[in-house]
Amino acid sequence: MAGILDTVNQRTQMVGQNRLELLMFRLGAKQRFGINVFKVREVLQCPPLTALPKRKSSIRGVAHIRGQTLSVIDLRQAMGGRPTEDVTNCFIIITEYNRSVQGFLVHSVDRIVNCNWEDIQPPPKGAGRASYLTAVTEVDGEMVEMLDVEKILDEISPTNAVASADAYQGTESLKKDRVLLIADDSSVARAQIKRALEPLGIPLELVKDGRQGLDYLRDMAEQCQKSITEQVCLLISDVEMPEMDGYTLTAEIRANPKLKDLQVILHTSLSGVFNQAMVQKVGANKFIAKFDPDELANAVKESLMIEAG
Known part of the structure; x- marks a missing residue:
């Protein structure tokens, strides 16, 4: 051990x-x-x-x-x-x-x-x-x-990126006036996530790496009176990205008083044995291995319900 x-x-x-x-x-x-x-x-x-x-x-x-x-x-x-x-x-x-x-x-x-x-x-x-x-x-x-x-x-083997109808049930009463931010350097992954989450009816903002994601959040935080959660409801981030990875992005969010309350889901093709220790270290709320549209939609729904209290 x-x-x-x-x-x-x-x-x-x-x-x-x-x-x-x-x-x-x-x-x-x-x-x-x-x-x-x-x-x-x-x-x-x-x-x-x-x-x-x-x-x-x-x-x-x-x-x-x-x-x-x-x-x-x-x-x-x-x-x-x-x-x-x-x-x-x-x-x-x-x-x-x-x-x-x-x-x-x-x-x-x-x-x-x-x-x-x-x-x-x-x-x-x-x-x-x-x-x-x-x-x-x-x-x-x-x-x-x-x-x-x-x-x-x-x-080689195309992925069905559409979640089942059950994955979207229970979201009708959720507020859908805030942005859901997606950070991923793969164009294929961004398209898959977008197709899976569009039926939720939440505005989606897509960026290509952690640096762009952090800059976006900082800019949005300047428009907030208290917390980033007034403008952004959730971040879904890949881990491997140029310039700034998802772990560092999460750590930067937790260290920023205006960003620290934002819920973060790390969504990545990395699915090895060390992920739980990494997620705990940087303070992410959840880790999901790519790519299961039902699991992703359910995780988003669960996060939004937790965030809404």
Whole structure:
């Protein structure tokens, strides 16, 4: 037990400090990519793959690892590149995203680096709508790109982002004159959340990262006599975002007298074992793993009822 607690403490030391660890990898000989270590379960040499009938071409097959059968996605092909030819010398990064576990086939894995979210920037504006990037940073003088994995997974297996009618029951009497703020760097995730929550009839404001979210709240607080809750009823924030992550955003909210009463739901594809300790440390009200529209709608309804007393 002591060893487990030590590990939790080591991981959570960065929480609220706007820092993260990146596992760097390559899909070819040149460009480097990065993935948050919190999303990585294991990295291993690519095992034998079993092909599946009627599969998406980017799914190279399934692998049997430690008693579990995992789909293995050719990450380069999923982004529109050439299929990886010789998988025997490649690696798979086993990840947990949005309540599912999958393997990403990559050419090679470099190392883990400790970064600051302030040094991780949104992708260049010229990247266009077809871009699979959510952020870029620089390590050792070389650009490292962070991928919109939610977009990649949604293209392979689209998510039904509409909640059931039961999830919206009981909201008729709630006040709907205040904004619900959503902060998420993934365009796919923002669209999913918007579709899931629009039937509630609450005005939605969408921003792309924690820095934009904090600036928005500070501006709104200037218009308030007492508390931000006069203008904003709830914040739903992703955790991984360039410039300022969701943990730091929550910690900044709790430290600000005008913002501290705002309810915060952290809504993220991070679903590992350390999340509860992180949520408690920064003072979020609730943590939800992406993406279940019913659970999200119910959590919003519950939060608004608590906030309304």
